[in-house]
Amino acid sequence: MTDEVKGVLAMIGACMIWGLSGIYYKLLDAVPPFEILCHRTIWGFIFFLCVLKYQGRLRVLPSAVSTPRAFMIVAFSAFIVSVNWFVFIGSIHAGHxxxxxxxxxxxxxxxxxxxxxxxxxxxxxxxxxxxGLAAVAVVVLSVGLQVGPWVALVLALTFALYGALKKSMITGPVLSVTAELAMMAPFAIAWLAMTHLRGDGHFGADFVTSLMLAFAGIMTAIPLILFSYATRRVSLATIGLVQYLNPTLQFLVATLIFREVFTMWHAIAFGLIWTALALYTAASLRRGSAARKAARAAGTSGTVI
Structure with missing residues (x-):
């Protein structure tokens, strides 16, 4: 099996976990979304610490925030990804x-x-x-449902902003995510401590719920590791194509398993988005092909005969 095939399989694995994770969080609908977020943060942090320890890189963790600029980027990334995770879990619980x-x-x-x-x-x-088509889709859904698709907009913008912040980081994905979780963990611990002191905490109430809350952190970490593995072995164009598996599975889970209402306005909006993605993907593939041809031409012209 070639490295490229391994990379594609890793990316498929990551997208399947992300795409089907809604089922997991639906099973925890008795637990408030913010409590799930706190457990996801704490247990994910512990898991990533173990990964860094295994890799022998635990001592380099402080380097992720070694400058004021790096500290601010990691802190803002931690906040943005927390908002993204919270809104996603909340959307599952609320039927969105x-x-x-x-x-x-x-x-x-x-x-x-x-x-x-x-x-x-x-x-x-x-x-x-x-x-432009994506913007039209948002307008169509807003007018048709007479309410803005805030869940979709917040998830899209926070994840896009998170990606933009990641681009400016010099550390790798595992190290940077561990640093982000390290910043969120104290707040999560404090909130859970107050929750349990009030007698409202769900961890420890029963074995299955406690195990699922703890595993939420591992489920957060594994696809990120698979994604990191894939990006080192597969072209970005391939990554971009495979990643559509994630929202496709989310869509199928929402309509076929959760039986959420899918109106004509949803159909029009999704049709516009799918058309936009088809155009975007085709353009990206053409640009990638042109860049490879230009690189080969440059290499040929520089050859001394």
């Missing part, structure tokens, strides 16, 4: 899993827009059209 799926479909287009805003990345014609 379909909107969550829409948010993760919109995410690549939101990331393109933020890349242009923060990093000066130029948008091609098809990318502009794709972003």
């Amino acid at each position: 899993a379909t909107e969550a799926a829409l948010g993760y479909y919109i995410f690549p287009l939101a990331a393109v827009l933020l890349g242009a805003m923060f990093y000066g990345e130029r948008l091609g014609t098809m990318q502009l059209v794709s972003v």
Whole structure:
């Protein structure tokens, strides 16, 4: 099995965990979303500490926040990803899993827009059209349902902003996520301590719930590790294509398992988003192919005969 195949399988594994995670959090619907978030943070932090210890990199963890700028980026990333996780868990509990799926479909287009805003990345014609179609989809859903698709927008924008912040980090994904969780962990511990002192905590109430709350942290860590493994072995174009498996599974879970209402307005909005993603993906593949041809041509022209 080649490294590329291993990378694709790792990416598929990560997307399957992300895409099916809604089922897991639905089973914990008796636990408030913020309590789940706190356990996800604490147990994820412990798991990542074990990973770094196994890798022999635990001593380099402070390097992720070694400068004031790095500290601020990690702190803001921690806040942004916490908001993203909380809104996703809350959307599952509140019966808005379909909107969550829409948010993760919109995410690549939101990331393109933020890349242009923060990093000066130029948008091609098809990318502009794709972003425009996504905007139309949001308007259609807002007018049709007479309420803004806030879950989708918050998930798309927070995850896109999180990706933009990650791009400015010099540390790898495992190290940076561990640093983010380290910043969130004290707040999570304090909140859980107060919750249990009031007698409202669910951890320890029964074995199954306690085990599921603890495993939420591991379920957070494993796809991130798989994603990191994949990005080192597979092209970004392939990563971009495979990652659509995540919102597709979320969408199927929402409509087929959770039986959420799927209106005509949802159908129109999703159709626009899928069209936008098809145009965006085709443009990305063409650019990647053109870049590879240009690189080969440059290599050939530089050959001395």
